[in-house]
Amino acid sequence: MNYTIGAFSKEVGLSIDTLRYYEKEKLILPKRNEINRRIYDSSDITWINFIKKLKQTGMPIKDIKEYAKLRYLGDQTIEQRMTLLYKQYDVLVEKREEIELYTQFLLNKIDIYKEMLSERDIK
Template sequence: MEDKAYKIGQFSNQVKLSIDTLRYYEKEKLIVPKRDQNNRRIYDESDLRWIEFIKRLKQTGMPIKEIQQYSQLRYQGDSTINERLELLYQQKERLAAESAELAQHIAFLNHKIGVYQAKLKRYDH
């Protein structure tokens, strides 16, 4: 089964990123598209999956420098799996810390809401 090949405009529509963004990703070495005989970018299904992964890493708040590092490691092959795992573990730790901080903020707000609700109940009686 042959991979579907996409020109940059088609690929842009598929991944819902602008052509300028795709070119920026290429300039930053986040993605390395293949080229046809006329030196035009050609993307395939593996590029689709890779862009979706990059988008998810961005959603997790991973810094662009680390996404670049991850990308370089990915293009080097399976010998870099441990290094890629380390980047993912570090991001997971950052997210866990942010989650704990958010939980503290929610607890603070819940406490204050409870204080005000108790005051309102006293006024209602």
């Protein structure tokens, strides 16, 4: 199924302006019909959803642009794309470890307060 930019915008939940920006930045390269209007298809939906997921991981736009460029160059760039994904994976693992430290800090403080409350109740 093919989509005009308006229908595609609704389908992927992004504004037309955002889609045009993505095209300007070469994140997506839609096909054009005989009167030069953008035409999107289901593979574009999959690709946009992938871009949205990359953004949710916190991947910088610079890296998403590089990933998109490599994707459009074809399968010979798989290793470079994997490198970008591993780089972002490492960032997320580091953030998870940091969050675990903060979580433990808060739990320790909560335990101190529980202990203080139980000692107060005993008196």
